[in-house]
Amino acid sequence: xxxxxxxxxxxxxxxxxxxxxxxxxxxxxxxxxxxxxxxxxxxxxxxxxxxxxxxxxxxxxxxxxxxxxxxxxxxxxxxxxxxxxxxxxxxxxxxxxxxxxxxxxxxxxxxxxxxxxxxxxxxxxxxxxxxxxxxxxxxxxxxxxxxxxxxxxxxxxxxxxxxxxxxxxxxxxxxxxxxxxxxxxxxxxxxxxxxxxxxxxxxxxxxxxxxxxxxxxxxxxxxxxxxxxxxxxxxxxxxxxxxxxxxxxxxxxxxxxxxxxxxxxxxxxxxxxxxxxxxxxxxxxxxxxxxxxxxxxxxxxxxxxxxxxxxxxxxxxxxxxxxxxxxxxxxxxxxxxx
Amino acid sequence: xxxxxxxxxxxxxxxxxxxxxxxxxxxxxxxxxxxxxxxxxxxxxxxxxxxxxxxxxxxxxxxxxxxxxxxxxxxxxxxxxxxxxxxxxxxxxxxxxxxxxxxxxxxxxxxxxxxxxxxxxxxxxxxxxxxxxxxxxxxxxxxxxxxxxxxxxxxxxxxxxxxxxxxxxxxxxxxxxxxxxxxxxxxxxxxxxxxxxxxxxxxxxxxxxxxxxxxxxxxxxxxxxxxxxxxxxxxxxxxxxxxxxxxxxxxxx
Numbered sequence: 230x231x232x233x234x235x236x237x238x239x240x241x242x243x244x245x246x247x248x249x250x251x252x253x254x255x256x257x258x259x260x261x262x263x264x265x266x267x268x269x270x271x272x273x274x275x276x277x278x279x280x281x282x283x284x285x286x287x288x289x290x291x292x293x294x295x296x297x298x299x300x301x302x303x304x305x306x307x308x309x310x311x312x313x314x315x316x317x318x319x320x321x322x323x324x325x326x327x328x329x330x331x332x333x334x335x336x337x338x339x340x341x342x343x344x345x346x347x348x349x350x351x352x353x354x355x356x357x358x359x360x361x362x363x364x365x366x367x368x369x370x371x372x373x374x375x376x377x378x379x380x381x382x383x384x385x386x387x388x389x390x391x392x393x394x395x396x397x398x399x400x401x402x403x404x405x406x407x408x409x410x411x412x413x414x415x416x417x418x419x420x421x422x423x424x425x426x427x428x429x430x431x432x433x434x435x436x437x438x439x440x441x442x443x444x445x446x447x448x449x450x451x452x453x454x455x456x457x458x459x460x461x462x463x464x465x466x467x468x469x470x471x472x473x474x475x476x477x478x479x480x481x482x483x484x485x486x487x488x489x490x491x492x493x494x495x496x497x498x499x500x501x502x503x504x505x506x507x508x509x510x511x512x513x514x515x516x517x518x519x520x521x522x523x524x525x526x527x528x529x530x531x532x533x534x535x536x537x538x539x540x541x542x543x544x545x546x547x548x549x550x551x552x553x554x555x556x557x558x559x560x561x562x563x564x565x566x567x
Numbered sequence: 568x569x570x571x572x573x574x575x576x577x578x579x580x581x582x583x584x585x586x587x588x589x590x591x592x593x594x595x596x597x598x599x600x601x602x603x604x605x606x607x608x609x610x611x612x613x614x615x616x617x618x619x620x621x622x623x624x625x626x627x628x629x630x631x632x633x634x635x636x637x638x639x640x641x642x643x644x645x646x647x648x649x650x651x652x653x654x655x656x657x658x659x660x661x662x663x664x665x666x667x668x669x670x671x672x673x674x675x676x677x678x679x680x681x682x683x684x685x686x687x688x689x690x691x692x693x694x695x696x697x698x699x700x701x702x703x704x705x706x707x708x709x710x711x712x713x714x715x716x717x718x719x720x721x722x723x724x725x726x727x728x729x730x731x732x733x734x735x736x737x738x739x740x741x742x743x744x745x746x747x748x749x750x751x752x753x754x755x756x757x758x759x760x761x762x763x764x765x766x767x768x769x770x771x772x773x774x775x776x777x778x779x780x781x782x783x784x785x786x787x788x789x790x791x792x793x794x795x796x797x798x799x800x801x802x803x804x805x806x807x808x809x810x811x812x813x814x815x816x817x818x819x820x
Contacts, residue, residue: 280653283657285657285817286817287817305661306659308658309659315650315654315657316650319649319650320651320654323581323584324580328580332573333658335570335573336570336574336655337659338569338659
């Protein structure tokens, strides 16, 4: 069967709140063992999509299948396949960490014989062993976040959905979560939404960028770069005359553009950016050319790798441009603001 | 119903470890102690038809007005506000199990509070040694009435709590509903009796809302099936509505 390795399949998902639509015809699929990052500005429909996937919310229309089980028709069976950590990670304040996980293990129908082992395993993976007897209400944000993640992975489900798991964590804990996610790679499919874009880039196999309730970009970080970044930027540190440099570089390739403030540091070097055509690496040519120019000293040249942030900004900006024509003016300004 | 016991155990544990439970119980006993003492003094000064124990049960409305809203306002509203309802609803748990466990925990606590008031009767019997003061039949009937009407009152509270995520709104809602069902029912009958010529159906509906009359009957030892059906079916309807509210309200806001 073609579908058998798809753990999540979403077709034409629509969710309306009254007259405003939060999700507007999203379709995607997640393969087994794949880690997918959800990106989007606030109010883009990420959390709504995740909530519909988990069966907590009902969609207005569209089909969501979890391991080939339609969520709307068999919510309980679908919920058994999912470990979910909501936004803001709500936890009961009065319980101890181990008590909470024990209760959750029962609710998640983990058989009695495996329960203890699974709890130990989750505590260990999330580095919570020492905190297992503390009361959740008195834990710091980082610990609480890890309790939420421990709960999500507790039953070792086929699918893990986490809504902003790294929010409020310090860099050490972020590295820990990243290692944790990496250790689960291949065994479980994961959907992670985050605002910390380097995180997504490091952990996710594929990125889905949502804006205004629609998917505006989808693919690996590298393929997104190719699609959305239309220039290649080289950074150089030089000493010499900028105007003559422009003329000289035009001989090499007249599409090259030079920008730079020309403020020299104490040694007389200044930083400039050279913009060239996308999807080709001209570093070598430029370097050779620069060193051949008389009266010009080059200290450094490197090709700037666009961050996912730039891709994100480009993708969401472009999607607003395409959204404008087919929505009525009032609604589109609303989307822009939200 | 696989998770009902797990959920109920959790609810009871949360009740037992929170200090508020005990404070509420002590305050309840103090207030009810004063009420009981008041009936005792009265029965000394003027001889009455009923034993002080039965009279005491008849003042059920006083604790119901303040205890039921306070006891139930948190149950679903708080979970909805903090978001723990979301983590609960994404496990293989059905809304039926959630509502029933919340209801059962609140009901058990409510009944425990009332059982503790039985100690008043024991103390009275121990010191008075007068069989006239202690009449077992009205007491059995009275506590049966408390247990039965508790189903309706607590489910009113649970239903109000399922409507909103604001505890205060839930409390005021359940207070208003309990008030209407206890006081307005009686006033309407009085009013109907004064001005006749009303549709039979309306009269029949209002005739069911005789909670004071039910209390009177039960404490006199008259146990009828009509009130039993009234309280149980009322509770069932309200709990069903609560289940619907939990299922549908997630999809909004």
